[in-house]
Amino acid sequence: MSKQGKGVALVTGASSGIGEATADRLARAGYTVFGTSRRPASTGRLFEMLTLDVTRDESVDAVVKDIMRQAGRIDLLVNNAGFGVAPAAAEESSIEQAKAIFDTNFMGVVRMTRAVVPHMRLQRSGRIINIGSVLGFLPMPYMALYSATKHAVAGYSEALDHELRTLGIHVSVVEPAYINTPFEANVMKPDAPLDVYREVRAGVERRVKEVLVGADGPEVVAEVVLKAAAANHPKIRYAPGLASRMRWLRRFAPAGVLDAGVRKDLRLEA
Template sequence: MNTKIALVTGASSGIGEATAKRLAQAGFKVYGTSRRGAQAGRRAYEMLALDVTSDASVQEAVACVMRLEGRIDLLVNNAGFGVAPAGAEESSIAQAQSIFDTNFFGVVRMTRAVLPHMRAQGGGRVINIGSVLGFLPMPYGALYAATKHAIEGYSESLDHELRNWGIRSVVVEPAYTKTPFDANLLEPDAKLEAYREVRTAMARRIGEVMEGAEGPDVVADTVLKAALAVRPKLRYTAGGLAARLRLLRTFAPAGVMDSGIRKDLRLA
């Protein structure tokens, strides 16, 4: 069996790094990306410089992999960032546009760059790292949740469009995951005194939850499962908490979910 070629965005740390390592261990030839490109230290995969907010950077990275390997069998769209817990109106329009440009339009740019090659080779798989917040909105995390909702809709529509070429589009949905991502959240850029108290309380509560969160290897194992599945599902939850939340969202009455969210986050 020929070695399959994988391209993983945001692979310098966290979920992206764990995913790139896991795919390499499973026999994929992996190219990871980050804005900084190759860094000091030995890795089981190659690193390329790539800014998912730049059309030119995306095209250059994809063209580089195609020159080196002649094909791309798997794209894992992982690059993204979040804003620290805050009211939705505490982020400027510029900040809102910035998070969408990376988290959602970055996925669109990467997918558009890779799909012509996958169609030409007659197969491929696109795995988008979503979130439980893509089906379960989080108070004081509205913008990040909105980007993940967008990924859910985009990915499912794409999957229907691409099946005739042997290409599938999948979403992996983690819950809280202990990674550097959570330690490097952007602060909202339009803070309001009205939200100061709840903003502080939410940050404290998220910190408590993160203490018991699962590590990125759980997500990486789920990505590998989705990558190798002969008949992949549209969505894969990653980890026990994510699976429970998906079950609750599917079967619990709306009022029960509403009160459960507020109780868990200790909202009055």
């Protein structure tokens, strides 16, 4: 680890929500934190903000080089940047939109990892924590593309940990359930909506909004990220809050019961 407190952390998507809460929590725990956002962010935080677009190789490389110039190392990478997708049938998104969703939510993780791992290898130490979702192990109807990106993040994280742990680098994925953040208020709408799905799409969206009202705040995720970052033997997968119960159901509940429960909760026809 760095002599600068507990180390140097890079948190993507840190202008609001989970990313901001995580960057703030790490800074208060003693890390030197660099947060990022696609657009220049306001100051007044406990951590420095840098402009980064995870869909552009040159932007990723420039930010990592800037941090290495300033701090000399990166001990922790938290891949949080991404966007939500409004409930929609899978066929209501064009191929172009599907590519855009994957380019940010999955390929953004890949780009950041490829840029940071060489430095961690030279250090023979490092932690990578990817922010996934409960939908990475329990897919949700009318969220097929988003669920697919989070499955990809989970699979990538688990495989990557096997590859890197002998080099002193550990990888974890944190998979929260519903989190009440501004992230959920700025979601991508389907670009090829079909009237046949209009009513059920609206119904699922109403149900999601209902659940979000009483959902945990982003601080729950931030605490789990800190726990994973500090653990001597970090787990590959963490499920904070409600997600831990959902993981248990996914593992032990009969498939038919779980299937029926998902449809009932979203008020879909049997």
